[in-house]
Amino acid sequence: MAATDVMTKDQVIVRVPHNIKKRAEEACKEMGLPMSSALVGFLRFIGDEKRIPFEFAAPTQSREEYFRSLRQDSADYRAGKLPTVSLDEMKAFYDMED
Numbered sequence: 001m002a003a004t005d006v007m008t009k010d011q012v013i014v015r016v017p018h019n020i021k022k023r024a025e026e027a028c029k030e031m032g033l034p035m036s037s038a039l040v041g042f043l044r045f046i047g048d049e050k051r052i053p054f055e056f057a058a059p060t061q062s063r064e065e066y067f068r069s070l071r072q073d074s075a076d077y078r079a080g081k082l083p084t085v086s087l088d089e090m091k092a093f094y095d096m097e098d
Contacts, residue, residue: 012039 016024028035045053061069076082091097 012043 025035028038042053059066073082
């Protein structure tokens with residue numbers, strides 16, 4: 001690799017939902033890391049490892065199966081067939097704080 005390859009920089013323009021960008025900016029700020037450095041690190045990882053550092057997965061159900069299951073669960077809930085939990089129980093289960 002020539003020395004000029006390292007110094008040459010390209011601009012990447014990406015459209016990102018506002019809330020995702022804001023959350024990423026806040027996280028980077030907390031880490032003391034410019035978001036551009038985080039993105040360069042992400043791209044470097046992809047280039048070096050030839051993979052994305054997290055997994056993408058296809059849905060395990062078709063859209064129709066998902067909505068059929070959702071309608072059935074909703075009917076079961078309204079009929080009192082499903083157990084319910086309090087907010088405190090849910091927070092404890094997911095190890096969440098107030």
